[in-house]
Amino acid sequence: MDLTQFAIPGLPQAYYIPNFVTEDEEKYLIRKITESPLPRWRHLQNRRLQILGGEVTSKNVLLPQAFPSYITEYPDIIGRLRPTGAFAASPHKQPNHIILNEYRAGQGIMAHEDGPSYYPVVATLSLGSHAVFHYYRYTSISVGADEGLTSGKGGKGRSINTTPVMSVLLEPRSLVITTQELYATHLHGIDDVHVDTFPATGRDPETLSSTGIANIELISDEVMKDVVRGGGSLGRETRYSLTCRDIERVAGHGLGLGRR
Numbered sequence: 001m002d003l004t005q006f007a008i009p010g011l012p013q014a015y016y017i018p019n020f021v022t023e024d025e026e027k028y029l030i031r032k033i034t035e036s037p038l039p040r041w042r043h044l045q046n047r048r049l050q051i052l053g054g055e056v057t058s059k060n061v062l063l064p065q066a067f068p069s070y071i072t073e074y075p076d077i078i079g080r081l082r083p084t085g086a087f088a089a090s091p092h093k094q095p096n097h098i099i100l101n102e103y104r105a106g107q108g109i110m111a112h113e114d115g116p117s118y119y120p121v122v123a124t125l126s127l128g129s130h131a132v133f134h135y136y137r138y139t140s141i142s143v144g145a146d147e148g149l150t151s152g153k154g155g156k157g158r159s160i161n162t163t164p165v166m167s168v169l170l171e172p173r174s175l176v177i178t179t180q181e182l183y184a185t186h187l188h189g190i191d192d193v194h195v196d197t198f199p200a201t202g203r204d205p206e207t208l209s210s211t212g213i214a215n216i217e218l219i220s221d222e223v224m225k226d227v228v229r230g231g232g233s234l235g236r237e238t239r240y241s242l243t244c245r246d247i248e249r250v251a252g253h254g255l256g257l258g259r260r
């Protein structure tokens with residue numbers, strides 16, 4: 001697969017692939033996810049999630065567990081990721097850890113950085129709803145904590161410029177692949193809104209990539225594309241995201257932590 005056709009303009013090493021799964025596969029995946037036993041869910045303040053592939057210890061070691069069959073058999077997300085080459089240079093050549101997030105309309109995720117245990121490639125499959133993913137930078141000069149968002153761990157209270165430097169519209173069924181540079185230099189987040197609105201005016205095509213939706217030309221749904229281009233709103237529904245990563249250190253692989 002030639003990933004360059006899916007490159008997101010203006011973002012370093014970031015790719016957006018619409019319709020990575022079909023509508024039938026999406027329905028099947030959502031059914032399997034919503035049918036999973038309740039104890040699998042972990043409840044956070046503003047969303048719930050499941051960890052697939054095993055827990056990661058505080059020392060960043062994966063305690064591996066088998067993926068559910070909807071990841072490895074049908075629709076075989078792992079197998080389908082292979083030809084993208086996203087994980088070709090990663091330690092295990094494929095993801096071994098997936099965080100499955102559920103966001104109801106009105107729920108999001110605060111701007112944050114991901115932990116250091118991951119090889120710096122993340123492939124995210126979105127199901128059930130779109131979301132607008134924002135990328136933020138820290139302010140270069142530290143201003144007072146009251147003048148901007150401050151991040152929790154990792155950022156150590158550095159303030160964040162609350163205006164996103166870049167945004168990406170994630171359609172349902174799309175895959176977004178982000179790699180090293182973006183991951184290391186930016187924070188990312190999703191607003192906790194019921195509706196995403198896009199302004200009707202002031203969209204200069206020249207500056208769109210720096211102020212608007214960077215993947216506009218890669219969006220496959222014409223209605224969504226028109227709304228992003230011409231202004232309007234998109235209502236959120238329940239969204240599931242599968243964030244696929246490769247954890248370098250795996251228990252039982254010569255780390256003296258015993259085999260499973």
Ligand SMILES: O=C(O)CCC(=O)C(=O)O
Nearest residue numbers: 099101109114124241243
């Ligand atoms: O739901 C998403 O697309 C993003 C989730 C995320 O950033 C994370 O789990 O670290």
Ligand SMILES: [Fe+2]
Nearest residue numbers: 112113114188
């Ligand atoms: Fe994240």
